[in-house]
Each structure stands twice: as C-alpha cells, then as structure tokens.
Amino acid sequence: MKKLSYIFLFITSFAFAQNKPLLYNFTSIPQSLLLNPGAEVNYKWHAGFPLLSHIHASAGASGVTVYDVFADNGVNFNDKLRRVVYNLDRNDYFTVNQQLEIFSGGFAYGNSYEPDKYLSFGLYQELDIHFYYSRDYAILAYEGNQNNIGRSFDLGDLNGKGELLSVLHVGITKKVNKKWTYGVRGKIYSSLLNFKSTNNSGSFITTEGTNNFYNHNFDLNLQLQTSGYASLIDLDNDGQNDWNRKAIKELRKRVLFGGNLGLGLDAGFTYHPKEQWTITGSIQDIGFIYHTKDVETYTLKGQYTFEGVNPLFPNNGSGQTADEYWQEITENFEDLFELDTITTNYMSWRSPKINGSASYKYGKKVLKECNCTADDGDYLNEVGLQFFAIGRSRRPQLALSAFYYRRLFNFLSGKVTYTVDGFSKTNIGVGLSSHIGNINFYIMADNLLEYQNLAKSNYASVQLGFNYIFPMEKK
Amino acid sequence: MFKKIVCYFLVFAMFSCVKDVDFEQAEDIVLSPVVESSLVFFDFEASEFSEPTGTAIVIVGDDLELDVFNDEFLRDNLTRCEFFFEITNSIDRNFRADIILYDENDQVTYAFAIDVTPDGNNEVVTTHTEVFEEALLEQLKSTVRLELILSMFPSSTGIPLDENSVGNIKMRSKATLFFVIDNE
Numbered sequence: 309m310k311k312l313s314y315i316f317l318f319i320t321s322f323a324f325a326q327n328k329p330l331l332y333n334f335t336s337i338p339q340s341l342l343l344n345p346g347a348e349v350n351y352k353w354h355a356g357f358p359l360l361s362h363i364h365a366s367a368g369a370s371g372v373t374v375y376d377v378f379a380d381n382g383v384n385f386n387d388k389l390r391r392v393v394y395n396l397d398r399n400d401y402f403t404v405n406q407q408l409e410i411f412s413g414g415f416a417y418g419n420s421y422e423p424d425k426y427l428s429f430g431l432y433q434e435l436d437i438h439f440y441y442s443r444d445y446a447i448l449a450y451e452g453n454q455n456n457i458g459r460s461f462d463l464g465d466l467n468g469k470g471e472l473l474s475v476l477h478v479g480i481t482k483k484v485n486k487k488w489t490y491g492v493r494g495k496i497y498s499s500l501l502n503f504k505s506t507n508n509s510g511s512f513i514t515t516e517g518t519n520n521f522y523n524h525n526f527d528l529n530l531q532l533q534t535s536g537y538a539s540l541i542d543l544d545n546d547g548q549n550d551w552n553r554k555a556i557k558e559l560r561k562r563v564l565f566g567g568n569l570g571l572g573l574d575a576g577f578t579y580h581p582k583e584q585w586t587i588t589g590s591i592q593d594i595g596f597i598y599h600t601k602d603v604e605t606y607t608l609k610g611q612y613t614f615e616g617v618n619p620l621f622p623n624n625g626s627g628q629t630a631d632e633y634w635q636e637i638t639e640n641f642e643d644l645f646e647l648d649t650i651t652t653n654y655m656s657w658r659s660p661k662i663n664g665s666a667s668y669k670y671g672k673k674v675l676k677e678c679n680c681t682a683d684d685g686d687y688l689n690e691v692g693l694q695f696f697a698i699g700r701s702r703r704p705q706l707a708l709s710a711f712y713y714r715r716l717f718n719f720l721s722g723k724v725t726y727t728v729d730g731f732s733k734t735n736i737g738v739g740l741s742s743h744i745g746n747i748n749f750y751i752m753a754d755n756l757l758e759y760q761n762l763a764k765s766n767y768a769s770v771q772l773g774f775n776y777i778f779p780m781e782k783k
Numbered sequence: 784m785f786k787k788i789v790c791y792f793l794v795f796a797m798f799s800c801v802k803d804v805d806f807e808q809a810e811d812i813v814l815s816p817v818v819e820s821s822l823v824f825f826d827f828e829a830s831e832f833s834e835p836t837g838t839a840i841v842i843v844g845d846d847l848e849l850d851v852f853n854d855e856f857l858r859d860n861l862t863r864c865e866f867f868f869e870i871t872n873s874i875d876r877n878f879r880a881d882i883i884l885y886d887e888n889d890q891v892t893y894a895f896a897i898d899v900t901p902d903g904n905n906e907v908v909t910t911h912t913e914v915f916e917e918a919l920l921e922q923l924k925s926t927v928r929l930e931l932i933l934s935m936f937p938s939s940t941g942i943p944l945d946e947n948s949v950g951n952i953k954m955r956s957k958a959t960l961f962f963v964i965d966n967e
Contacts (some may be wrong), residue, residue: 380805386813452816454959520824521869521957616821616956619845619931634848 326405326436327696328364329709329725330739330752331771332663333578333588336721337741337750338414338775341428343663344590345479345491346576349426350780353415354748357774362409362432366754368767370730371400371441375764393450398443398465399702401730406435409773410474410563416780426481428493433563434475436659438700439468453514457522463510463530467701471656472501472536473597474563479574487580495572497658499597500562501536504656506701520616526644530608533654535568535599570597572658584687588665593658600653610644660699667692667711688715694725705730719743727754731766739771748775814964822866822956823847823931829874829948832935837943844932849884852924863961864915864923872899873906874950877936882913885928892922904950 332343338354339362340347356362372392379388412430416423444461453459479493510529517523540558545551572595579587617637669687690713697704707729715721720742727735732755739752751772758765832841851857852864872878878899884892897911915923933952938944 374804378804378806378808380803380808385808385811389812449816450814452818452960452962454817454819457819514819517821517955519826520821520955521867522819522821524821614821616824617847618824619847638848 326366326659326661326698327707327727327729328752328769328771329694329696329707329711329727330723330737330754331750332694332696333586333665333667334713334721334723334739334741334750336743337748337773338412338428338777339409339750339771339773341414341426341479341481341491342430342432342477342493342574343592344576344578344588345428345481345493345574346489346578346590347481347491347588348483348489348578349414349416349481351416352423352778352780354413354428354775354777356409356412356430357776358411359408360774361412361430362407362771362773364405364407364769364771366406366767366769367402367404368731369400369402370766371396373764373766390450393446396441396443398441398462400441400443401700401705402437402439402441404435404437408433412775424483426491427478428481429478431474431476431564433473435470435472437468437470438659440465440702442466448512453512457514457516460511460513463512463528464508466508466530467506469504469506469656469701470502471499471597472559473497473499473567475572476564477574488577489579490577491575493574495574495593495595496565497570497572497595497597498562498565498567499535499570499599499656500559500567501540502568502597502599502656503532503534503537504654505530505532507531517615519618522615524614525611526613527611528608528644532606533599533603533656534605535601535603535654536562537602538604539602568597568599568601568603570656570658571595576663584669586665586667586669586690586692588663590663592661592663594660595658597656597658598653599656603651603653605650605652605654607648607650608645609648612640612644614641662697663694665692665694667713686715689713696729723752725754735767737769743777746776746778748777749773810966812966814962816962816964818960818962820958820960822958824953824955826951826953829944829950829952830946832874832876832944833946833948835943835945837941838937840937841935842932844930847929847931848927849929850927852926857960858924860962860964861920861924861960862916862963864920865959865961866913866915866956867959868897868911868913868954868956870897870899870909870911871906871953872901872909872950873904874935874944874948874952875901875903875942876938876944877901878952879934879936880954881930881932881934883930883932884923884926885930886925887927889928892926893919899952 328343331337331340333347334340335348335350377388377392409430409432414426414428416426418425442465444465448461475495475497477493477495479491481489481491483489508530510527513525515523515525540555543551543554543558572593574590574592576590577588581587667690669690671687671689673688692711694709694711696707707727709725709727711723711725713721713723720740723739725737727737734757735755736757737752737754738756739750741748741750753768753770755765755768758768834841870880880897881894883894886892895913897909899909901907
C-alpha cells in the first residue's frame, strides 16, 4: 500500500502531459526544434551537454490532486477516497511523461556567406504512460453489485498504455526567405518496453432473473498487448537487486536499434505575414512502432450467463447426471476467466501532437547614445497565443496558452505562459534561458500558482538543460 | 557541478513543496463491497413426485461442489454471508428442504432445514435466511460441498400423487456476501 501511495504521489505531485508551452518557439533554445522542426534558427551550430541538454519530467491527473486524497485535515481517508471514486469521470486520466536527451547537436550549412539550412540530430529516451480512470471497475470494487442490480458495468473503462523508448532523429530546417521557414524531422524509434490495453469492451450486469433471483451476465473482451516484458520476467532472479541490474542491462541493449523498431515524422513551419507577426505550426510523432520481438498478448474473452445451479432431482429427463451438469458450469466459468497468452505481432501508434501559435513582437531596445531605436535590433517583447493537442486513445486532449516573452538582458530572456487545459484553468508557467559566453542554460516550470504546495496541483512540469551554442557572426 | 544543479532543481521541482499531506493514512483504507449471487433454483411439478399410496415419504437430493468459500480472497475478506431461500409451494403436501454443508473430510460443517407447509393447491411462499458470521462463517469457509435434500411427507388425506396431480414446488435462492477489504 505504501508503494502505491508513493506512485500516486509521483503521478500527482508534478506534472503536465506532453505539452511544453514554455519551450515551444523559444527559438534561442535548440530543443525548441524538437517541438517544431520549422522553428527559426539564429545560431551557427550547437551541441547539447550529453545527458544534460534536455531533462523533462511531468505527470498529471485530471480531476484529482494528491491533496484531495492525502490531505492531513482530519477527514477520514475513506471519505476522501469515496469522493474521488465517485467524482472522477471515465475520461479523467493519469499521465506521466519523461524525456532525457542523451546527445544532440546541429549545424548550419548551405549558402556559404549566409547558411539557409540547419541540420539537427540527437538521441533521446522517453517514457510515456497514460491511463484513463477505470470508473466502473472502481465502483464495482467499491460497492459490489448488490445496489447495482440492472446496472451495466462497462469493461471498456480499462484503457491505458505505456512505453519506454529511445528516439534517434535527424531534422532539416530550411529558411526559404525572411517570411518562410519550414522543417522536417525523421525519427527511428526503438521500443524498450511497451504495454497497451486500449481496445477493451464488454460488460458485467446483474439483472432480475426468471428462474432464480438474478441473472449474472458476463461479456468479456479484454486484451493486454506487451513487448519487451516477457524476457525481463524470465531473467534469472538472484534477489531483487540482481534482477534490477540485469533488467537495466537488458534494457540498455535495446536503446540503439535493439528494441522493436518504428518510424516517425515531425514537420513544421514559421511564417511572418508581416515583420512583427509570427505564425507557427507543427506536428510531432506521426509514427508507429511495429512490435515483433518479445511480444506477448493476454486476452480474456467470452460470454456467459449464470443464473444459479439447478439441481437435477428428480431426474428431469435431460439425460445429464448432476455431476456432468455441475462440471459444465465449472468449465464455463473456467473458460470465461481463462487468460489466453498469444504471441502475435502488433503495431502501436505513437501519440501524435500538434502545436500552433500566433504572436506579435514589439518594442525595440532604446539606444542611450541617440535616444532612438536601432533599426536592425531585435524586438524585446512578444505576446501571443499557442495551441496544443495530443491524440489519445479515446479523444484528443487540448490546451490553449497565452504567453509573453521578454528579452530581459542581452544574456537572459524569459517567457511567461498562462495555460488552460484538461488539468486546470489556472496554470502559470515561467521559463528562463541564459546565454553566458557560449553556454546556454534554460529552466522552465509550470503551474507556479500551486508551487507553494504542489500536492494541491493537478500537475506541474519541469524542463531544463545545458547547451553549447555558437552564434552567427554579426554582420 | 552541473549535475548538482540539475539534481537540486529536480528535487526542488518534485518534492520541496508538498505539504499538509499524510501518505500514511492510505493504510486506513477500507473497502466494503456487498456482492449478491444467485445460488440454487428448481421448479418441479407435482407429477415428478408420483407415489401411488399417498403415505410414502419421497426423498430426493443432490450434491453440489461448493468450494468458493475456500478461496483465499474470501477467507481473508469475507466478514458476513447470508443465504436467502424462497420456496413457493402449490402441491398439497408438507415438504422439508435440508441443506447440509460438508468439509473436505466429508464431515458435516453445518446443516439447516426449511419446513414448507401447504394450503391446498394455493401458492404458499416460505422464506428463510441463514446468516453466517464469526464462528459459523469460519465453518462456511471450510465447506467444500453442499447437499440439498428435499423430502415430501405423506398426505394427511391419503391422496396419492400421479401424473395428473396439480401444483409445483419452486425454489429460488441467493447469497449475499459482505466484504471488508482492508490493509490488515
């Protein structure tokens, strides 16, 4: 139970699905190219500090916070739990997303006096887990069927997936002219671990019976697909530590092409209809992984209606002995709840993401010498709106952000976002990016209003990283 | 140096500001679902009990494997169980249903009977609730087999039963299982 509560803490204490509104279009940070390969590039080359160039961690729960369940407020734990069990909707969800860039880099090329292309590449590891709240299962476990005669429990409420993968990618960003920049990025996924249970259906219902009090109707169509899992379970196990060590070693082998492979694509653009106006759009992770190695699928399928046992005395002429009759009922139940294990290949789609923005830049720096603005200087401020959507197994999840970007000093810029989404309507985030010498350091965190007590927040996320950036020569 | 900074930020972002919460209280979790399930049922016509003399006792019976109460989950979490029987009789005879529970050594763990009286050929509904709690519940949990014996007693008027006799005897039954699932 303790373990469970820590997992719960982890899930709910810091968060945000995969939306990175602070990083999006923060063009002085090279990792913004991962969100939009068509983002503008204003440096000659870059290299991420290995393992430190992009660290992203987030988790979220829609509709519930750690505080809702674990508040130390004298209210009985079970009363709090009850509220959560009933208040959450079947479309409420829990999500964890974590990324770690292993290496990354890029350089400008093309036209020698004014390079118009930028090639960027890298390898990152990603963990993505997404679960819907299995409401009908929770209520059935919570109250049983006695008060739910006639109610159909939807077994399709079980819906979740998780993946641990590495992504090797190469992208090209092309500046067409002052107005247009576009880019694409190809990705090779290597799945280390995958589980997917997103196509469940069926029901359990107890109805008033005719021959007996109740008919219990089971209609099961449940499936869990896994890859990379069976071999880990089969590892020799000389104690937990030994197993952990072997499992990590095994997973590491899969990072570069060693897992189940897949392909993906990102694409995006930046467009300036007028000098101060910017419109951007991108789509990420249009891709799939084809699971052929180490696959195991577990299924639970069948229909059965049980209305009780009808003893056969006096012999009613069916020719069946009582024992045969009883065996039949037992077998029916065993068949129904027998877990079949099959090894068929399967495809898993990645969760595609869409980003878009429209923004306006203003306010050039006033030069002290002449009390005027430099014509070729950059604008110091930018305001705009951003849109984010991610495809999930039931329906897309959307977020809308308003942002203000400000160049604070030559070496420091900042961005503030206000985001409305499925988690919360009051999410304020702040990101800072510094360039000291050629070292870029950035850190961004979401949901600052709840920062005094993250237990009360539905999510908060953090991203940070270090890059070495070599700027364009000023002409 | 960088690593230190990263660690600091991560720790800050994850844990520093979680307060006024007590995760230990999860140990107090108690779920108390109530599950109902159909048990045995039958519906027999008077003709099935044919006896030409009107004075014989007719006994019929059947055995059912009933090892569900042995299940580990039930043994740990079931705190109360009720069997509810409803017998509807329109045969003009007295009946008695004996329900006998046996453990794996074929020893009787518990037995009870339901007496059914007639009102001519009018339907008479007899109900019976058997509650299993504490020591009795433990006996139920060691049960692996249930025997149901239905005895029909001689007619007070000496009228025999044959294929043309009217009336039915019906039984419906259900079990109500009260669980308390906690952290103990």
